[in-house]
Each structure stands twice: as structure tokens, then as C-alpha cells.
Amino acid sequence: MAGAPRLVLLLSGKRKSGKDFVAEQLRSRLGPDVCAVLRLSAPLKEQYAQEHGLDFPQLLGAGDYKERYRQDMIRWGEERRRADPGFFCRAAVRGAVQPVWVVSDTRRPSDVAWFRAAYGPAVRTVRVQASEEARTSRGWAFVAGVDDAESECGLDQGLAFDWTLHNDGDAAALEGQLRAVLRAVQDQL
């Protein structure tokens, strides 16, 4: 396939586990010419913002704004996915030319299935794990209908992760784990 990536790292994990943080760490170490961070939620949020007259950059941020709309965005996104499960995956990869892609927000078995069908052996799965205590310190609080729904729990079972990164706030421990992933990535390039 023309322009196919050498490696696709599918990050999953709970809200405030640090998926975006880890994705950015990987990108900054590999460099922007080598690594692209792709977000399935970016085209979702863009279109949702347009249709609802909302502020797209604020929906992309880690603040309270996106939390206000999360439940309705989940509902809206699921409607789109029901009609076309690959809709947001195709939109997210459009235009990415780097050899390594980090998808920072894989949430559903259908997301993983789409990437595996498209990029086969290049796909690796990475779980970002953080304790409830660490997530709470980053602003997380349980919301029924979000934290117990597929958006947060869809990949809790049934997927063997290539790596599980523990991101509980110990910078040195995370550093060691990131280095192990980066070594494996470099070996594939």
C-alpha cells in the first residue's frame, strides 16, 4: 500500500490515564518527521463542534470543556459508527505520511479491527494504565454512563496488549518503560 506506515501503535486506556501525554512523549522523542500522533476523536470532535456550534480547539484540550459534552459526543459518535465503523479511523489517518503512527485514543474492538485489517502486521497495541488515585489527581471523577460504558471499557477484555505502560506519576518508572517501547520501534525502522 502506498504510504503505508511501518508501525502503528494503538494506545488505549481510561480517561486521565495519560494516553495523550504518552503519545506526545513518543512523538517528541522520535521526532515529528518519523512519528505522527493520530486521534480518532479529532475528526469526531471537529464535526460535532461544527454541527453544534462549539469550540473545536477547546474540545481537543484536556480541560473541563470537553467533559461537559463527552456523553453527548459519545452518543453522537456511536450513531456515526453504527452506520460506518471505519468512519473516524479513515478520517484520522488521512494525510499521515510518517513511518510511525501513534493512535492516542483507541476505544473499541471495531477500532482495533479496522487498523488490523488495513495495516496488519504493522499494528501494535499499547495499554496506558494508571491507578484511580493518579487519575483522580489529574482531575478524573467517576461519571455513570461514561466510565462504565463502551467508550471507556470496550478494550478492558479480549485484547492482548503488546505493551502495558504504568503511568502512576513516577517519572523515572515511565521513562524506563518508554525507552523499551522506543527501542522496539527503532528496531522496526
Ligand SMILES: Nc1ncnc2c1ncn2[C@@H]1O[C@H](COP(=O)(O)OP(=O)(O)O)[C@@H](O)[C@H]1O
Ligand atoms: N506522567 C505524567 N507526568 C505529568 N503529567 C501527566 C502525566 N501523565 C498525564 N499527565 C497529565 O494528566 C492530564 C491527563 O492526561 P492525558 O494524557 O490528557 O490523559 P488521557 O488522554 O488518557 O485522558 C494531562 O494534563 C497530562 O498532561
Ligand SMILES: C[C@@](O)(CCOP(=O)(O)OP(=O)(O)O)CC(=O)O
Ligand atoms: C467522544 C469521544 O471521542 C471523546 C474522547 O475524547 P478524548 O480522546 O480527548 O478523551 P480522553 O483522552 O480519554 O480524555 C469518546 C468516544 O467514545 O469516541
